[in-house]
Amino acid sequence: MLQQTRIAAVLPYYDRFLAALPTVHALAAAPQEQVLSLWSGLGYYSRARNLQRAAQEIVANHKGKFPRDLEAALALPGIGRYTAAAVLSIAYDAPFAVLDGNVARVLARLFAVHGDLREPARWRRLGEAAQNLLAQSPAGDWNQAVMELGETVCTPQTPRCATCPVSQFCRARALRLTNEIPAPRRKRAPVKIKIAAAIFRDPRGRTILLRDPGAHDHVLFSRMWQFPAVEVRRDPAAELAKHLQDELGPVAASLILEPLRPAKHTVTFRNITLLPYLARVSRLPKSVRIRVLPLDRLHQLPVSSATRKLAASVLSQ
Ligand code: SF4
Numbered sequence: 001m002l003q004q005t006r007i008a009a010v011l012p013y014y015d016r017f018l019a020a021l022p023t024v025h026a027l028a029a030a031p032q033e034q035v036l037s038l039w040s041g042l043g044y045y046s047r048a049r050n051l052q053r054a055a056q057e058i059v060a061n062h063k064g065k066f067p068r069d070l071e072a073a074l075a076l077p078g079i080g081r082y083t084a085a086a087v088l089s090i091a092y093d094a095p096f097a098v099l100d101g102n103v104a105r106v107l108a109r110l111f112a113v114h115g116d117l118r119e120p121a122r123w124r125r126l127g128e129a130a131q132n133l134l135a136q137s138p139a140g141d142w143n144q145a146v147m148e149l150g151e152t153v154c155t156p157q158t159p160r161c162a163t164c165p166v167s168q169f170c171r172a173r174a175l176r177l178t179n180e181i182p183a184p185r186r187k188r189a190p191v192k193i194k195i196a197a198a199i200f201r202d203p204r205g206r207t208i209l210l211r212d213p214g215a216h217d218h219v220l221f222s223r224m225w226q227f228p229a230v231e232v233r234r235d236p237a238a239e240l241a242k243h244l245q246d247e248l249g250p251v252a253a254s255l256i257l258e259p260l261r262p263a264k265h266t267v268t269f270r271n272i273t274l275l276p277y278l279a280r281v282s283r284l285p286k287s288v289r290i291r292v293l294p295l296d297r298l299h300q301l302p303v304s305s306a307t308r309k310l311a312a313s314v315l316s317q
Pocket residue numbers: 106109110153154155159160161162164165166167168170171172173178
């Protein structure tokens with residue numbers, strides 16, 4: 001259900017992306033800023049960067065066609081074993097089995113595999129099992145069927161064994177171990193982080209965004225345009241004020257920072273509290289690293305959802 005909700009939430013963004021960049025040539029030729037702007041809202045921004053780099057290599061070295069050869073596919077930016085197998089089997093009916101979380105769960109239950117499935121040796125053996133089971137033709141249909149089985153029938157909780165088409169072969173079911181297999185994944189302990197950000201606003205409703213301005217931009221702001229921000233510990237306003245002076249110089253010395261309602265944000269294992277501060281100014285700071293734009297027009301630049309949340313804290317006032 002969570003996944004379906006997530007898919008429903010991101011589909012409009014994918015549609016917008018595909019409508020604007022419908023071919024590999026269009027994607028390869030587009031300015032990176034346009035690609036990232038269209039990707040905004042989908043998260044995992046390195047995927048957008050890799051997708052474009054892969055498109056550029058496909059245009060430059062493969063006559064605009066995704067390569068049919070596994071090694072060549074794996075050499076493309078952002079293309080790992082799973083994606084290569086999925087694309088090659090579905091597009092070209094090539095005999096490569098996919099192994100994702102859904103397929104691994106189905107196989108682990110079919111063969112009653114205990115332990116952490118992501119442990120490298122175990123994951124490798126699951127990949128070999130998937131390859132051995134693969135129907136040679138049509139391989140793409142087979143891969144999609146197994147993924148779908150995991151997504152809709154052999155679900156993580158309460159698998160629907162009574163309607164499962166492979167239940168007669170399932171060892172976990174025979175052993176009454178469907179609730180124990182797969183073993184829960186060892187999750188990285190969550191880390192709490194506080195980020196204070198300054199949202200400048202001039203009398204015309206304009207603000208500033210920076211790029212690569214410092215702490216946590218690579219994680220939280222995905223190396224995209226963002227408000228000046230810094231990770232804080234004890235005194236958010238004072239630490240942010242110091243950061244602004246370091247980043248923007250004396251122009252930030254006399255700023256009054258008005259605290260706004262905090263927002264929560266999660267990036268993988270990081271539980272982030274966003275602490276927005278409004279900085280009303282008569283004139284916005286200037287620098288070559290700064291972009292000035294209306295606060296309600298952030299979509300004109302590639303920004304992460306954390307930046308959108310920060311902007312919303314001002315716009316919803
Ligand atoms: S019988 Fe149940 S546990 Fe086994 S593969 Fe089917 S849905 Fe999964």
